[in-house]
Amino acid sequence: MSWKRTEYAGWGRALRATAEIARPERLRALHGTMGDALVPAMGMRRSYGDAALVDGGRVIDMTRLDRMIGFDPATGILEVEAGVRIGEIAAAFAPRGWLPAVMPGTGFATVGGCIAQDVHGKNHHHAGSFCQHVVSLRLATPTGENEVTPEGSPDLFRATAGGLGQTGVIVSARMKLARCPGDVMVVTERRIADWDEFLARLDGSRATYTVGWIDATATGAKLGRGILEEGETGSGLVPRRRRAARVPMDAPRIALSSPVVRAFNAAYFRRVPASGRTVVRPIDDFFFPLDRIHDWNRLYGKSGFHQFQCVVPVGAADALRAMLERIARSGLASPLAVLKRMGAGRAGYLSFPMEGYTLAVDMPNTEAARSLIRELIVQARDAGGRIYFAKDSLARAEDITGMYPELDDWRVVVGRQDPQGRLITDLVRRLQLRGTA
Amino acid sequence: MNSTWIILGATSSMARAFARAVAIEGAGILLAGRDMEELSRLASDCQLRGARIATALHFDARDPETFGPLIARACQEEGELNAAVFAGSMPSQTEIDSDPSLIDGVMADNHTGPARVLHMLAPRMESRGCGAIVGVGSVAGDRGRLNNYVYGAAKAAFATYLSGLRNRLARSGVHVVTVKPGFVDTAMTWGLPGMFLVASPEAVAQDILRAVRKRRNVIYTPFFWRWIMLIIRTIPEPIFKKLKI
Ligand SMILES: Cc1cc2nc3c(=O)[nH]c(=O)nc-3n(C[C@H](O)[C@H](O)[C@H](O)COP(=O)(O)OP(=O)(O)OC[C@H]3O[C@@H](n4cnc5c(N)ncnc54)[C@H](O)[C@@H]3O)c2cc1C
Numbered sequence: 001m002s003w004k005r006t007e008y009a010g011w012g013r014a015l016r017a018t019a020e021i022a023r024p025e026r027l028r029a030l031h032g033t034m035g036d037a038l039v040p041a042m043g044m045r046r047s048y049g050d051a052a053l054v055d056g057g058r059v060i061d062m063t064r065l066d067r068m069i070g071f072d073p074a075t076g077i078l079e080v081e082a083g084v085r086i087g088e089i090a091a092a093f094a095p096r097g098w099l100p101a102v103m104p105g106t107g108f109a110t111v112g113g114c115i116a117q118d119v120h121g122k123n124h125h126h127a128g129s130f131c132q133h134v135v136s137l138r139l140a141t142p143t144g145e146n147e148v149t150p151e152g153s154p155d156l157f158r159a160t161a162g163g164l165g166q167t168g169v170i171v172s173a174r175m176k177l178a179r180c181p182g183d184v185m186v187v188t189e190r191r192i193a194d195w196d197e198f199l200a201r202l203d204g205s206r207a208t209y210t211v212g213w214i215d216a217t218a219t220g221a222k223l224g225r226g227i228l229e230e231g232e233t234g235s236g237l238v239p240r241r242r243r244a245a246r247v248p249m250d251a252p253r254i255a256l257s258s259p260v261v262r263a264f265n266a267a268y269f270r271r272v273p274a275s276g277r278t279v280v281r282p283i284d285d286f287f288f289p290l291d292r293i294h295d296w297n298r299l300y301g302k303s304g305f306h307q308f309q310c311v312v313p314v315g316a317a318d319a320l321r322a323m324l325e326r327i328a329r330s331g332l333a334s335p336l337a338v339l340k341r342m343g344a345g346r347a348g349y350l351s352f353p354m355e356g357y358t359l360a361v362d363m364p365n366t367e368a369a370r371s372l373i374r375e376l377i378v379q380a381r382d383a384g385g386r387i388y389f390a391k392d393s394l395a396r397a398e399d400i401t402g403m404y405p406e407l408d409d410w411r412v413v414v415g416r417q418d419p420q421g422r423l424i425t426d427l428v429r430r431l432q433l434r435g436t437a
Numbered sequence: 438m439n440s441t442w443i444i445l446g447a448t449s450s451m452a453r454a455f456a457r458a459v460a461i462e463g464a465g466i467l468l469a470g471r472d473m474e475e476l477s478r479l480a481s482d483c484q485l486r487g488a489r490i491a492t493a494l495h496f497d498a499r500d501p502e503t504f505g506p507l508i509a510r511a512c513q514e515e516g517e518l519n520a521a522v523f524a525g526s527m528p529s530q531t532e533i534d535s536d537p538s539l540i541d542g543v544m545a546d547n548h549t550g551p552a553r554v555l556h557m558l559a560p561r562m563e564s565r566g567c568g569a570i571v572g573v574g575s576v577a578g579d580r581g582r583l584n585n586y587v588y589g590a591a592k593a594a595f596a597t598y599l600s601g602l603r604n605r606l607a608r609s610g611v612h613v614v615t616v617k618p619g620f621v622d623t624a625m626t627w628g629l630p631g632m633f634l635v636a637s638p639e640a641v642a643q644d645i646l647r648a649v650r651k652r653r654n655v656i657y658t659p660f661f662w663r664w665i666m667l668i669i670r671t672i673p674e675p676i677f678k679k680l681k682i
C-alpha cells in the first residue's frame with residue numbers, strides 16, 4: 001500500500017498538517033496497511049479543527065471503506081464499513097422507511113467519524129447520541145480485529161465512543177436504524193423574537209427534530225432572535241433536490257464582513273413570515289442544508305474559519321446569554337449560528353452532550369475572533385459547560401480542565417489500547433488529552 | 438424489462454462506483470473478479486443500495502477456464518444483458534523493462550482476457566438484440582509514451598477491438614461504448630507523481646452511464662481529455678520522440 005505525502009486541513013481550514021496518507025480501497029488492503037503498527041484513522045475531515053490531523057505522521061483515510069454489509073429489517077440493525085457516509089445511508093434507506101437514528105448536520109460525515117465524536121443530531125433531546133444506537137463495532141489492532149459491544153466490553157466501548165480514534169481503527173459498525181414513514185420532512189418554521197422566547201420554545205418543543213437558527217449579529221432587544229425549525233418525517237412526493245453547487249475558489253474577505261452578514265441575517269429572518277409556516281422538504285434539505293453547496297468552507301477565504309460550540313447546563317442559560325451578547329457585540333459572527341436543546345444522552349467518557357443548551361457560531365480566522373473564542377471557552381468552562389472537540393481548534397490544555405470529568409477513565413483504557421501513543425493526533429496533543437507525556 | 442450488468446474487474450474503484458449507480462436503478466449485477474471475499478462484500482453493498490440481485494463470480498483474465506462459467510451464469514438472467522469491463526493492470530514501465538515477461542500479463546489483463554469474454558458473450562447479446570457493452574480503455578492507448586507504452590499498447594489493442602465489436606454488434610441493436618478515462622482517483626494512481634485534474638470514480642461512473650443512455654461511441658472522461666489527447670496525438674513524431682510526457 002502506498003503512502004501519499006500531502007498537506008491537508010480540517011473543515012475550518014485554519015489548521016493544517018502534512019502527513020503520509022494511505023487510502024485502502026478494501027478491507028484486505030486496510031489490514032495490509034496497518035502491518036504491525038497502530039496508525040490513526042480519519043474520515044471525511046468534517047471536524048473543524050485538528051481532530052483528524054497528524055502533522056509529520058501517518059494516517060489512514062477510511063473513506064473508501066464504505067460498503068454496506070447487511071441489514072435486518074426485523075431488528076433495524078444495519079452493518080456498514082466505517083467509511084460509509086451518513087447521507088448515503090439516509091438516501092438508501094429513507095425510501096424504505098428507515099433512517100440513521102442520529103444524524104449530524106452534514107451527510108458527508110462517516111460512520112467512523114460519527115462514532116469517534118459520538119455526534120448528536122437535531123433529535124438529541126429524544127434520541128440521545130450516535131453511539132447509543134451502535135450495537136457493536138469492530139476495532140482493528142495490529143494483532144487482529146476485535147468485536148466491541150457496550151455489554152461485552154463496556155470500558156472499551158465507552159472509550160471508543162467519542163474517543164477521537166484513540167482506541168484503534170474502527171473498521172465497521174452495527175447500528176440500529178430508526179423507523180420513518182418516508183423520505184420527506186414536514187417542517188414548521190417560526191420567527192423567534194428574542195433570547196427568552198427562544199429558550200421557552202426550545203424547552204416546550206414536542207417535535208421529533210428541533211433546531212434553532214440564531215441571528216448572532218442582533219443586539220439589544222433583538223438579542224437571541226432567530227428561527228425555530230421543528231420537523232417530523234413523513235411520506236409523500238416533493239421535488240428532488242437540485243444538484244449541489246460548488247464554491248470554485250477562496251472568497252475574498254468582504255464576502256463575510258460584518259455589514260454583509262447583518263444584512264443577510266435580517267433577510268434570512270424575514271424569509272419566514274411573521275405568522276410562521278409549515279413546508280414540506282426532501283429530508284436532506286432539512287438535515288444537511290449546507291451540503292447543497294460543496295466546499296462552502298472556501299467562503300471564508302484562504303485563512304479559514306473557526307467554529308465555537310459549547311454546551312452549558314440548563315441552569316447556566318444566563319451565562320450562555322452573556323456569551324451570545326459578547327459575540328453579537330463583536331460583530332464577528334457569520335450567518336451560521338445554531339442553538340439547540342440537548343438531552344442527557346451520551347455513550348462515551350468523552351462524549352460532548354450534557355443536559356442543557358448548545359450554541360455553535362462560525363467566525364472567520366482573524367486575531368479578534370481567535371481571542372474572543374478563547375475567552376468564550378473559559379466562560380463555557382466557568383458556567384459548568386464544555387466545548388466540542390469536533391469543532392475546536394483554539395483551546396489550550398489548561399482551558400479544558402474539568403470540562404470532561406471522565407477523562408481519567410478514558411485515559412486508563414486508551415493507555416491500555418495504545419501504550420506507545422501511536423494514535424495521537426494533533427488535537428489530542430494540543431489539549432494533552434492523554435497526559436503531558 | 439429486467440436489466441442485468443456483468444462487470445469484469447468489479448473490485449476496481451471505478452467499477453464499484455458504476456455498480457452502485459446501476460444498483461440504485463434496480464439492475465441485477467454480476468460482479469466478476471479475483472478477490473471473492475471482497476466481491477461478496479460488494480455484492481451485499483449493491484443489494485442494500487437497491488440491486489435486483491447481486492452475485493460474486495470468479496474471473497481471472499489470465500485464466501480462460503474461468504470464462505465459460507461466467508457466460509453461463511450471465512445467460513441465466515432474462516431480459517436485457519449488459520457488460521462492462523473495468524479489469525486492467527498497469528505495472529510501472531521500469532518493472533517491465535527489467536522483466537519483459539510482464540508484457541504478457543498486461544496484455545491479458547487489459548486486452549486478451551476481457552476480449553475473449555466479450556467475444557463469447559457477443560452471440561448471446563446479438564440474439565437478444567439489445568443491451569450495451571462498456572469497455573474501459575485509457576487515454577494512454579491514444580499514443581505510446583515513454584512512461585507506459587506497454588500498458589498503452591494493451592489499451593490501444595482493446596480500443597481497436599471494441600471499435601470492431603461496435604461495428605459488428607450495431608447491426609443487431611447492441612451498443613458498444615469505449616471509455617477513455619484520464620487520471621482517476623483510485624488505487625492505481627494514489628501517490629503517483631505528476632497527477633493532475635484527477636477525477637473521482639463517481640464522476641467517471643456517471644459519465645459512463647450517461648454515455649450508455651445516449652448511445653455515445655467513444656467518450657473521454659472527464660471530457661476535456663479529448664482535447665488534451667487531440668493535442669498529444671497531433672505532435673509530429675520527430676518532435677514527440679524527444680519529449681518526456
Ligand atoms: C456542516 C457541518 C455540520 C455539522 N453538524 C454537526 C452536528 O449537528 N452534530 C455533531 O455532533 N457534529 C456535527 N458536525 C461535526 C461532524 O459531525 C464531526 O466532526 C464528525 O466527526 C465528522 O466525521 P468525519 O467522517 O468527517 O470524521 P473526521 O473529521 O475525519 O474525524 C473525526 C475524528 O474521528 C476519528 N475517526 C474517523 N474515522 C475513524 C475510524 N474509522 N476509526 C477510528 N477513528 C476515526 C478521527 O481520528 C478524528 O479524531 C458538523 C460538521 C460540519 C462540517
Ligand SMILES: NC(=O)c1ccc[n+]([C@@H]2O[C@H](COP(=O)([O-])OP(=O)(O)OC[C@H]3O[C@@H](n4cnc5c(N)ncnc54)[C@H](OP(=O)(O)O)[C@@H]3O)[C@@H](O)[C@H]2O)c1
Pocket residue numbers: 445446447448449450451452470471472496497498499522523524525526527545546573574575576617618619620621622623624625626
Ligand atoms: N486510475 C486511472 O487513472 C485510470 C486511467 C485510465 C484508465 N484506467 C483503467 O480503468 C480501469 C479501472 O481501474 P482503476 O483505476 O479502478 O484501478 P484498480 O482499482 O486497480 O482496478 C483494476 C481492476 O482490474 C482487476 N484485474 C487486474 N488484473 C486482473 C486479472 N488478471 N483478472 C481479473 N481482474 C483483474 C483488478 O482486480 P483485483 O482486485 O483482483 O486486483 C481490479 O478490479 C482499468 O482498466 C484501468 O486500466 C484507470
